[in-house]
Amino acid sequence: MKYAVSFLLGLTVGGILFVAGLLYNPFIADRGLSPLSVSNAEVITLRFANVPAESIAYTNDGESLHDPYPEKILQLWEPPIRSTTAMATVMRDARNRVAGIGVKFASDSESTRLLTGRAIVDSVWYIYLPKHGSLFIEQTENYFPFVREVAFPAWRSSANSWRGSWLGDLTAGPGALGTAAVTGGSGRVKGLRMEGIESISVRAFSADTGLVSSEGRILVELPETLDGIED
Amino acid sequence: MHVPDLAGELIRGETVLLKTFFLGIVLGLAAAAGALYAIPAVDQVREASIVKVAPNGGNSETFHINIPIDRIMLGDAGQAGVVPPGLKWPADEVLADVRAELFKIRNARDAVVGVAVRTAATSQESNVIDWVLHLPARGSLFANMDVAPLQGGFRIGEIASGSREFRALSGFMTERWISNDSSEEGAPAGRIELSATYVGQLDSLATAETVE
Numbered sequence: 001m002k003y004a005v006s007f008l009l010g011l012t013v014g015g016i017l018f019v020a021g022l023l024y025n026p027f028i029a030d031r032g033l034s035p036l037s038v039s040n041a042e043v044i045t046l047r048f049a050n051v052p053a054e055s056i057a058y059t060n061d062g063e064s065l066h067d068p069y070p071e072k073i074l075q076l077w078e079p080p081i082r083s084t085t086a087m088a089t090v091m092r093d094a095r096n097r098v099a100g101i102g103v104k105f106a107s108d109s110e111s112t113r114l115l116t117g118r119a120i121v122d123s124v125w126y127i128y129l130p131k132h133g134s135l136f137i138e139q140t141e142n143y144f145p146f147v148r149e150v151a152f153p154a155w156r157s158s159a160n161s162w163r164g165s166w167l168g169d170l171t172a173g174p175g176a177l178g179t180a181a182v183t184g185g186s187g188r189v190k191g192l193r194m195e196g197i198e199s200i201s202v203r204a205f206s207a208d209t210g211l212v213s214s215e216g217r218i219l220v221e222l223p224e225t226l227d228g229i230e231d
Numbered sequence: 232m233h234v235p236d237l238a239g240e241l242i243r244g245e246t247v248l249l250k251t252f253f254l255g256i257v258l259g260l261a262a263a264a265g266a267l268y269a270i271p272a273v274d275q276v277r278e279a280s281i282v283k284v285a286p287n288g289g290n291s292e293t294f295h296i297n298i299p300i301d302r303i304m305l306g307d308a309g310q311a312g313v314v315p316p317g318l319k320w321p322a323d324e325v326l327a328d329v330r331a332e333l334f335k336i337r338n339a340r341d342a343v344v345g346v347a348v349r350t351a352a353t354s355q356e357s358n359v360i361d362w363v364l365h366l367p368a369r370g371s372l373f374a375n376m377d378v379a380p381l382q383g384g385f386r387i388g389e390i391a392s393g394s395r396e397f398r399a400l401s402g403f404m405t406e407r408w409i410s411n412d413s414s415e416e417g418a419p420a421g422r423i424e425l426s427a428t429y430v431g432q433l434d435s436l437a438t439a440e441t442v443e
Contacts, residue, residue: 003251010255017256018263057304057318057333070317074303078335078343079276084367086333086346088304090321098323101331103348107367108273115267124371124394126363128350130325134361136373138394174394183392185375186359191391 023148028117034169034197034219035177042222045094046127048102050200050216055089056101065210083108091127091218100129102218109140119144120172125198125218133187135220137196139180142172150205160207167201182220189222196220275368281339289402289430294364296334296347297419303333303346328353336364336425347425360386362404362425370395372427374404384408390427400429 022028036043052058052066059068061082062075076084084107093099106123113120125137145168154162171180175195184192197219204212285291296302305314307330313320320326329352336347345366352359360376376388390402410421 002248006248006251007255010252010257011259011262012255013252014256014259014261015263018260022267056306056320057315059303059333070315070319072315072317074301074315074335076335076346080278080342080344081335081346081367083273083275084346084365086303086348088306088331088333088348090323090326098321098325101321101326101329101350103331103333103350103363105346105348105363105365105371107275107365110271110273110275112272114272115264119272122367122370122395124363124365124373126348126350126361126373128329128331128352128359128361130329130352130354134350134359134375136363136392138371138392138398181392181394183373185361185373185391186357187354 022114022117023152025117028144028148034199035179036195036197036219036221039221041224044129044132044218044220044222046091046099046102046129046218046220047094047096048089048091048216048218050202050214051211052087055087057088058085059087060085067209081107091129099131100127102127106141111140114144117144118142118172119147121170127218129187131187133189134185135189136183136185137180137198137218137220138174138183139171139196139198140173141170141198143170146170146200146202150202151207154205155207157207161212162205162207163203165201165203167199169197169199171197171199179221192223194220194222277368278338278340278342278344280369285428289428291426291428293339294336294344294347294425294427295339295341296336296423296425298421298423300419301335301337301343303335305332306330334423336366360388362388362406364425364427370397372397372404374427376404376406390429397429400431402427402429404428 049055052069057073059073061077068075087104089102090098091100091102103126106121109120109122111120121141123139123141127135150162150166172178179195179197182194182196184190200214200216202214206212282290282292302314306320308327332349334347335343336345338344347364350361358378360378362374364372371394373392374388374390376386380386384407386406388404404427407424409424411419
């Protein structure tokens with residue numbers, strides 16, 4: 001009997017050690033500086049409220065961490081869209097003026113491999129900027145650094161919350177340098193193929209209710225042939 | 232008289248116990264790694280695609296949206312008929328001529344397969360009607376519609392971009408409003424029909440010659 005108990009105890013400790021090793025694995029490193037941060041090209045900078053209750057509308061399956069907003073919005077409960085979220089939000093420029101509207105669809109990705117530190121979400125943005133035109137952004141996002149550095153510490157804390165300052169790039173592809181593929185659909189950016197990157201800054205997170213204070217940012221690198229666009 | 236070596240037996244027993252514990256740890260690590268490798272963390276539910284071969288080449292697929300039951304959000308500056316109730320559309324004048332709608336989209340079998348956004352905007356430079364269709368298990372489509380409707384109430388537009396399954400495809404998409412004449416109680420007011428025709432992206436002649 002005591003051997004069985006010892007074995008089960010060992011199994012449990014092994015499992016815990018594995019999870020700890022996964023979360024604190026030094027070989028799963030953040031990518032660091034965004035490639036667009038060191039680009040000489042002109043960029044469009046867009047900021048948006050990343051907390052669902054601060055957006056125009058946000059919905060999911062109704063059973064996830066974040067509550068749908070407004071309260072009476074239709075929920076995505078049907079099986080093919082159950083792991084999808086939809087958010088509409090105001091996009092602001094670098095000077096914090098309203099620049100347009102953005103809609104983001106994000107779905108859990110089957111390419112997720114937690115063993116290699118990839119918690120992948122396939123997402124697309126549709127952004128309409130009345131002064132510039134419309135943009136379609138296709139990206140894969142990796143939330144593993146966020147889970148490791150914000151969500152897990154919040155879950156572990158006795159208050160079930162995390163406060164601090166975390167800034168990270170979410171975009172991990174499909175571009176070779178970990179950038180998103182951006183297509184101009186109308187207006188001055190019509191027909192242009194560009195690269196972009198989405199990052200978030202988080203100041204407060206609750207393991208019970210999700211993001212409490214957070215802002216998102218999208219950088220889109222413009223081709224050199226396009227002049228005259230200001231942030 | 233034989234005196235049992237109780238101390239020795241105890242030590243041997245503890246050693247075996249310790250070995251069992253360490254074996255448990257190793258197997259626990261292996262089991263956790265194996266489970267994480269073998270069991271998919273995400274398994275998207277797929278509805279079988281209903282794709283037809285188009286008469287002039289390529290493939291076509293039809294989606295529809297039952298109005299109003301599939302409308303997730305309707306926002307415009309008028310604020311009169313916003314969906315859902317309580318939605319606060321930004322009052323900024325930049326968005327005065329922008330109207331955005333979010334929908335659930337259904338396939339030909341009337342099963343929900345994705346979500347979509349339709350944006351209509353009027354501006355001094357150009358008017359815009361854009362669609363983005365997001366099918367979680369497959370990818371997304373981005374289409375720009377010609378604002379002027381064609382005869383029969385159609386609008387047609389070019390598929391400007393796509394992701395994953397649709398990345399390598401181009402083609403066009405049509406939208407059409409079909410009102411429901413049924414007098415059944417609870418029947419939708421009508422539906423928006425979207426028909427996408429996909430063709431592979433054409434390589435330019437110059438590229439093909441270079442390859443040869």
